[in-house]
Amino acid sequence: MEFLSPKNLNEALKFKSEHPDFTVLAGGTDACTLINSGILKSKGLINIYGIKEIAEIKENGDFLEIGALATLTQIIENRLVSKFLPVLAMACKTIGARQIQNRGTIGGNVMNASPAGDALPVFLAYETKMELLSAKGSRLVLFEKFYAGYRKTAAEADELAAKFIIKKCDDKERFAFMKVGTRRAQSISKVCACFRQSSSYKIAYGSVAPTPIRCYVTEKFLNGCKTDAFAADEAVRLVRQEVSPMDDIRSTANYRRHVAGVLLKRFLESV
Amino acid sequence: MKRRIKLNNGIINADADPIRRLIDVLRYDLQVTGTKDGCGEGACGACSIILNGECVNSCIILFGQIEDGDEILTVEGLLKDGKLSRLQESFVKNGAVHCGACIPGMLLSATALLNKNLKPTDEEIKDSISGNLCRCTGYGKIIKAIRECI
Ligand SMILES: Cc1cc2nc3c(=O)[nH]c(=O)nc-3n(C[C@H](O)[C@H](O)[C@H](O)COP(=O)(O)OP(=O)(O)OC[C@H]3O[C@@H](n4cnc5c(N)ncnc54)[C@H](O)[C@@H]3O)c2cc1C
């Protein structure tokens, strides 16, 4: 297996365009388990970990820009994130344990494209734009359009994830990240969710469909009524229809559907 | 691939296939065997090392991801002038070591915590070792050993 170590972003993009079939390595917390066990058979690897140009977290007017190579720990400890998007730090804090957070990157969580990726419902609920880069140039995609199906993304083979652009949350908004797994650390979500209430409701889930999803029907219902206990029960009923979970090694479809409703109910009762 | 790195208290040259796991380079090529190989998939923490100040799992890092000048601390590096560190002494005193398989990883996770946080709460101690599984001592004594070191 060939191993390429680009020294900077331009070189990384050049390598990726010359070898679109090579696997990109960021933190490697996901890719290395697959390489070591022989599941991932790639002709070569392109190690982009540590390329500074796409590892920064910065403010840009009303937006926060998070480089794809920012590690989960950097996000958890970042001052701008804790001020303008604390819910993302909450989600990252539930990923793996310390060692994984120290090494794993946010871009890896997204590009891994697991429906259970814990940061993904946050990006969905915050209507994130994602920048993809190739030797040919840059383009922006709506996060909502990024997952085309189970583990399928809109990224081309010669593209790298570069950054995530997210509107800062406003002072008055309520939000929550919730995750249900077998234990607190090192467990992949059976269900995870990000909920927001600002001018309108935003409801996003992971692990309850082939891709992370927004629940527009339930949102529309909640936006159009006064949220009392009766409306909350109706929203729970609607959201259980809107998700499409399945049975797998971690949980069952029935359990996931039930829990999706319970989490929403907890959020509605808290706002 | 050749790399010049700081390993514990010395500078060394390592030469290995870039797709070799870092833990194998440490244990087999460099014969520094304190770091243990447990699950091999990032979940148990037995292979924890401190790389440039951060605790990471050496079973899911490839040698090719190591740069010249990187600093690696393994359990061997906790000894100073042949003496156990305070944290190690505290593990011994509290009977926090049973079979020992998880202990090098536990020590490094706790060392990384104490390097950054001089007064961790119990919650922070638990959080710092939540990626380190122990199947025989039990966590009570390990947490006590770390707490007594504050
Ligand atoms: C023990 C353990 C526990 C875990 N727990 C959780 C958990 O609780 N929740 C969770 O969501 N995940 C979990 N994970 C999965 C993983 O750690 C995270 O998804 C992490 O964020 C991946 O980041 P990485 O940088 O290590 O990705 P890598 O492993 O380096 O890459 C993952 C994939 O993304 C691609 N890629 C990475 N960066 C880019 C980029 N910039 N451009 C293009 N492609 C790219 C790679 O080619 C690869 O296919 C766990 C993993 C382990 C081993």
Ligand code: FES
């Ligand atoms: S051996 Fe590396 S985490 Fe288990």
Ligand code: FES
């Ligand atoms: S001492 Fe045996 S596994 Fe922890």
